[in-house]
Amino acid sequence: MEQQQRLPWWKSAVVYQVYPRSFQDTNGDGIGDIQGIINRLDYLQDLGINAIWLSPVCRSSQKDNGYDVSDYRDIDDIFGTIDDMDRLIAAAKERDIRIILDLVLNHTSDQHPWFQQALQGKDNPYHDYYVFRDGKEGVLPANTGTATFGGPMWTFVPELGQYYFHQFASCQPDLNWENPEVRAEIYRMMNWWIDKGVGGFRFDVIDQIAKEPDKGVTFNGSRLHEYLLEMNEKTFGGKDLLTVGEAWGADVDAARRYSNPNGSEFSMVFQFSHMWLDAKEGGSKWDAAPLRFVELKKVFSQLQDALYNTGWNSLFWNNHDLPRAVSRFGNDKEYRVESAKMLAILLHGLQGTPFIYQGEELGMTNVRLRKEQVRDIEAVNVLVSRAQEGFSEEEILDGLYRKGRDNARTPMQWTSGPNAGFTTGTPWIDLNPNYTEINAERQQHDPDSVFATYRTLIRLRRAHAVFVTGKYEPIDLENPALFLYTRTDETHRLWVLCNFTKDVQTLPVSPQGMLLISNYADETPDTLRPYEAKMILEQR
Numbered sequence: 244m245e246q247q248q249r250l251p252w253w254k255s256a257v258v259y260q261v262y263p264r265s266f267q268d269t270n271g272d273g274i275g276d277i278q279g280i281i282n283r284l285d286y287l288q289d290l291g292i293n294a295i296w297l298s299p300v301c302r303s304s305q306k307d308n309g310y311d312v313s314d315y316r317d318i319d320d321i322f323g324t325i326d327d328m329d330r331l332i333a334a335a336k337e338r339d340i341r342i343i344l345d346l347v348l349n350h351t352s353d354q355h356p357w358f359q360q361a362l363q364g365k366d367n368p369y370h371d372y373y374v375f376r377d378g379k380e381g382v383l384p385a386n387t388g389t390a391t392f393g394g395p396m397w398t399f400v401p402e403l404g405q406y407y408f409h410q411f412a413s414c415q416p417d418l419n420w421e422n423p424e425v426r427a428e429i430y431r432m433m434n435w436w437i438d439k440g441v442g443g444f445r446f447d448v449i450d451q452i453a454k455e456p457d458k459g460v461t462f463n464g465s466r467l468h469e470y471l472l473e474m475n476e477k478t479f480g481g482k483d484l485l486t487v488g489e490a491w492g493a494d495v496d497a498a499r500r501y502s503n504p505n506g507s508e509f510s511m512v513f514q515f516s517h518m519w520l521d522a523k524e525g526g527s528k529w530d531a532a533p534l535r536f537v538e539l540k541k542v543f544s545q546l547q548d549a550l551y552n553t554g555w556n557s558l559f560w561n562n563h564d565l566p567r568a569v570s571r572f573g574n575d576k577e578y579r580v581e582s583a584k585m586l587a588i589l590l591h592g593l594q595g596t597p598f599i600y601q602g603e604e605l606g607m608t609n610v611r612l613r614k615e616q617v618r619d620i621e622a623v624n625v626l627v628s629r630a631q632e633g634f635s636e637e638e639i640l641d642g643l644y645r646k647g648r649d650n651a652r653t654p655m656q657w658t659s660g661p662n663a664g665f666t667t668g669t670p671w672i673d674l675n676p677n678y679t680e681i682n683a684e685r686q687q688h689d690p691d692s693v694f695a696t697y698r699t700l701i702r703l704r705r706a707h708a709v710f711v712t713g714k715y716e717p718i719d720l721e722n723p724a725l726f727l728y729t730r731t732d733e734t735h736r737l738w739v740l741c742n743f744t745k746d747v748q749t750l751p752v753s754p755q756g757m758l759l760i761s762n763y764a765d766e767t768p769d770t771l772r773p774y775e776a777k778m779i780l781e782q783r
């Protein structure tokens with residue numbers, strides 16, 4: 244059995260995502276940089292994390308903040324140099340922190356030399372690196388629907404009499420994975436990074452690489468897993484690396500296949516079913532609906548069950564594309580601290596590898612932006628497209644406040660001083676004005692802070708094997724207010740008890756054992772107060 248073998252490091256690890264642009268600026272240009280991450284490694288070590296998922300730092304046109312790469316083997320000037328990157332990898336290693344590189348392999352920037360070459364002519368060797376189709380202006384080669392950032396997925400190049408395919412913005416042309424040279428080139432690049440000592444990879448929109456646009460297929464193309472098996476074999480397979488694929492199109496079965504413990508594909512995937520439960524069914528993320536809470540529990544429970552001993556889960560509430568968890572699933576007003584801690588306790592008790600997004604450990608919140616303050620390429624497009632659909636500016640901005648990606652991208656709140664200690668210059672995106680209240684300086688040494696809760700949770704995971712291996716069992720799944728579960732191994736049972744509401748709730752169970760963590764100072768054994776959460780460890 245897998246459990247008996249030595250577990251890979253990433254099964255007991257906690258990963259912290261850094262969005263470098265918004266983390267720490269050191270040269271006053273208002274943009275976070277690699278030196279800034281190096282300067283903050285002590286903070287991350289204090290928190291206790293084992294790896295950093297670093298959002299893209301490679302050379303880029305920065306239209307989508309690095310998710311539009313123009314050189315996979317160099318660092319963008321705004322972030323520093325390749326020497327800075329080597330120093331980051333080494334400095335992190337000294338603190339037992341591994342650097343997980345974010346690879347954007349579905350598409351490049353239109354400024355990438357490959358694409359520039361490809362535009363030179365149909366017989367250019369790089370032409371087949373991308374997905375071109377002959378056509379007439381105004382008549383799309385295939386019906387593939389709307390691109391993620393608006394408009395069609397095809398852009399016409401008059402000089403070639405051809406369209407090129409892009410699932411995201413037109414400045415992000417899709418790579419042609421059917422071309423073996425493309426794949427070989429990518430694997431060489433990945434091995435170059437492995438030789439540099441990275442601790443693994445996060446793969447951007449990996450389930451969209453095997454597109455078959457002529458058939459209208461974007462996600463889960465028929466050759467997807469063939470490519471992944473090949474990539475694994477040619478690059479990270481058999482090495483001690485954490486690999487996580489971003490897979491919006493993955494269901495439970497797909498998540499299991501990707502994370503097969505035989506190691507043939509990835510360590511795990513990001514699976515997003517819990518991110519659709521506060522939108523209208525079948526609608527877009529902008530069509531808000533009340534959270535389907537019981538469904539949320541069922542989604543987690545299903546994954547916990549299905550992947551037990553046959554795969555591995557990633558655990559997350561947040562990333563650089565998602566609104567702030569405390570604003571979305573908690574209560575960022577009267578119960579900000581309690582509910583941020585509750586969400587942390589709930590997630591970190593589950594089986595899988597937890598991912599913390601920068602600022603989440605402080606309980607950072609969503610931010611109301613004025614139109615001029617909007618920065619994200621998606622949001623900029625939404626301001627136009629939703630206005631055309633008839634929504635008022637207020638409605639659109641309200642949608643962005645609830646779901647926009649800029650919420651996650653306001654600068655990290657280090658101090659209550661100027662610009663929250665993020666920059667001495669003008670920040671590229673405005674700060675959330677609540678930094679005077681919510682900041683690392685205030686929380687790092689406060690035992691009652693959200694930060695302290697995260698730090699404790701990370702240490703608990705390391706101290707008690709049941710966090711890593713215990714079998715999940717939900718309690719009272721239909722309960723409309725409480726999220727309750729146990730994790731059980733041969734020697735222990737961990738109880739995780741969470742109140743998702745601002746009302747006092749009666750507990751249907753009365754577990755005995757040692758209180759490991761809670762978000763209230765005292766105890767009431769039979770009830771859970773507003774957003775109360777606790778973990779109890781029982782000896783078996």
Ligand code: TEU
Pocket residue numbers: 307310311347391411447448491528563564621648
């Ligand atoms: O995101 C994939 C993606 O489609 C969504 O996360 C997207 O941000 C959201 O659904 C829009 O509504 C990845 C990256 O995480 C994201 O930052 C990039 O913009 C995108 O790919 C393109 O590389």
Ligand code: CA
Pocket residue numbers: 268269270271272273274275276321
């Ligand atoms: Ca800078």
